[in-house]
Structure formats: structure tokens, C-alpha cells
Amino acid sequence: MHLPRPRTPWYRVLYVQVITGVLLGILAGHFFPDTPQPGDWQASSLKPLADGFIRLIKMIIAPIVFCTVVHGLASMSDLKKLGRVGGKTLLYFEVVSTVALVIGLVVVNLLKPGAGFNVDVAALDPKIGQSYAEKAQSLGTVEFLLNIIPTSFFDAFVKGDLLQVLLLAILTAFALKTLGSRAPRVIHAIETVGQLFFGIMSIVVKVAPVGAFGAMAFTVGTYGLGSLNRLLALMGSFYLTAALFVCIVLGLIARCTGFSIFRFLAYIKEEILLVLGTSSSETALPGMMRKMQRLGCAPGTVGLVIPTGYSFNLDGTNIYMTMAAVFLAQATNTPLDLKQQISLLLVAMISSKGASGVTGAGFITLAATLAVVPGIPIASLALLVGIDRFMSECRAITNLIGNGVATVVISRWEKELTAGDLRARLLDSGPEPVAAIASGEDLPGN
Secondary structure, eight states, rough: OOOOHHHOOOOOOOHHHHOOOOOOHHHHHSOOOOOSSOOOOOOOGGGGHHHHHHHHHHHHHHHHHHHHHHHHTOOOTTTHHHHHHHHHHHHHHHHHHHHHHHHHHHHHHHHHHHTTTTOOOSSHHHHHHHHHHHTTTTTTTHHHHHHOOOTTTHHHHHHTTTHHHHHHHHHHHHHHHHSSSHHHHHHHHHHEEEEHHHHHHHHHHHGGHHHHHHHHHHHHHHHOGGGGGGGGHHHHHHHHHHHIIIIIHHHHHHHHHHHHHHHHHHHHHHHHHHHHHHSSSGHHHHHHHHHHHHHHOHHHHHHHHHHHHHHHHOOOHHHHHHHHHOOOOHHOOOOOHHHHHHHHHHHHHHHHSSTTTTHHHHHHHHEEEEEHHHHSSSGGGGGGGGHHHHHHHHHHHHHEEEEEEEEHHHHHTTTTOHHHHHHHHHHHHHSSHHHHHHHHHTTTOO
């Protein structure tokens, strides 16, 4: 008999705690902003709370991804499935990412948020744009491909590069296939280690509200809500475009796959709020992987799609790049004809893949795109520095949602779960992942 789960008090629900932390952070930043007077307490001094939480999450991401991928792939009886899933994943990523780029380009041309800004480029600090341009120069295709190979087995875990960890996990899974009768014992050990790291995550995530509080206090205290001024047009256009992309594009994909995008958003609300509070999609990666498994997605599929998506399926970043580039052209009165905008689109399709694992990736890939497209002054990047923190939250949330939807779509294509089971699990989401981990609950798809 299936007994009803005891109702959790509202003040102990994770997303309620995170929302509270975000709101308190905004208040702290507003009432205690940065001031030039020495000795005054400033909300920006709370930044270490956010940095500490993000470091705690990052320290367990690499081992969680490694254990999940190795266990999932090594447990596959059909090795052809790996190539099939990988091919479908990359095809899906390329199509949806291109749609995101095109939508950003269309909306920014329709709304024209930069028109009438009339920015004098000579009055901007050229060092700001140049510093990002120099970082972007190291994001060439050859360097990107070589960077996937770590200098040593453990170097990938030290740096936390997801693509490097993914490569090692795939090689390890294939190597386990050669061990014969000894392989099941090793696979079981890796699964146990993975459960251990998920248990660590269940402890770390309890301090998420503190991290969200520190991050929002720093952001509002440093930049201030009033710093948005004329740039509100770009922010509003970007947030609107991202919302339309999620509701319409991802919504149609979800409907064709057999589930509601709004029900899915409710299912991953804790992860969305974590990203909102910390401006980093990496903080939600472990929980996102666990929740996708709870929906019935196979561990191997989850382990392949989500880490790969953090490099190749950056829908929010793609929308931002085309919108920001054309906005800067409009703001600096730089004319861009149709041919130049198509060139911008093609360059962005390539450069968006080259900044995975790089701090400030969205801004750096924008610099890489501007460096190739002639006409738009690289110094104009200085216009966006003050609002990039606010934009990064929307970029990260859109990226997170896009990767979650992609995982479900690939799993449905692989017939790992039915539409009926998917809808039922979305309606009855059960205990939070951290509770399931702590109790050792078996997950669908395992």
C-alpha cells in the first residue's frame, strides 16, 4: 500500500528558503550599497558566502559526472546505443542552438533596443573590451579540441573541466567492457562511490539559501538596481526573448515529446532558483542529473546529454550573443546589412561552442564574435559590463532548462520511458532528490 508522504513544513522547503535568501540579499544590497566612505559596512562584502557555496558545489561535480557516466555506459548491453545517443544529442543541440541564435537576431532587429543610444565610442574605456578580446583569442577551434584532452587522468578532476571528465568517463566505461566477469564488481563500486558524492551534495545543498543571499547582496550592492538606466531596454528584450524561447520553442518540443513545459518547470523549480540566486548553472548540475533519473531517463543518457549540453547546448548564451552584438551596433550607430548579420550568425554558431568551462563565458564568446565581425567596435563591450551580472542569470536559467528538456527528449527517442510515465512522474514528483539520496531510494532508470 502506497502511504501518503508526510507534508514538509513550508519553511523547510528548499525553494522557499532560496527565495527568502534572494529577497534578503536584494534588501541588503539596496540598503547597504557600496560607498566611498571608509569603514561603512557594504553588502558586497557578503560575496564570499556565494563564492564558498559555488566552490562546494564545483568540488563534487566532476566525480558525480564521472561516476554517473561510467556506471550508465558500462551498464549498457548494447554499445551501439552510445553512438546512437551521442549522434542524436549533437544533432538536437545544433538544431535548437541555431534556432536560439536566429530568434535572438530577429527580436533585436524588431525591438531595436539600442536605437537612439548614440554612444560615443571614444568616450569608453578601451581596456575593458580589449581584456575580453584577448581572452577570446585563445578560444580557437584547434585549442578547444585539444583542451578536451587532459594532461593527466586526475588533471580533469583538478580543473573540473566537464568535457575532459566526460572523455575520461567514456574511455573508462569502454575499458570496463574488456574486464569480463570482473566488470560487475567494479561497476558496483563506482555506483557506490557515486551515491557517496550525491550524499555529499545533499549536505552541501542545505546551505544554498546562504549562497543565494550572498550572491544577490553582492550584485545589488555593487551595481545597484539604478545602474540599469538606459540598458533596461536590452535587458527587457533579452528576458522577454528567453521567456518566449522557453515557452514557445521548448514548449512545442515538450508537447511533441508528450509533456508540459510548465509542469517541467515546476518540477525543476529548486534548480532554477539555485541558478537565479548564484548566477551559475553549475550549482544546479548535480541536482538536475538526479532529477532527470527520477523521471525515468537512463543514467547513461543523463550522463551524456547534460554534461555535453553545458558546452554545446547554451540556448540562453546564443540568444544573448546575437542580441548583444546587434544592440552594440545599434547603440554605436554601426550599420549592419543582412549579409553582415548572417555572417554574425555563422560566427556565433562556432564561437558559442568554444568557451565551455571558461569563467564569464557568455561575455568572452561575445568578444570572440565581435572580433571577427568587422565594424562593431570592440570597445563598446564596456557598455555591457555593468549589467552582465543581471544578464548572466537569465542566460544560465535558459541554458539549464534547455539541457533538461534535451535530456527528456533524447530519453523519449530512445524509448527509455513512455509519455504516460513521464507525465505521472511530473505530477507526482515525490521527495526532493536530496531526500531520495539520503534514504538510498531506488530511482527509475537505474
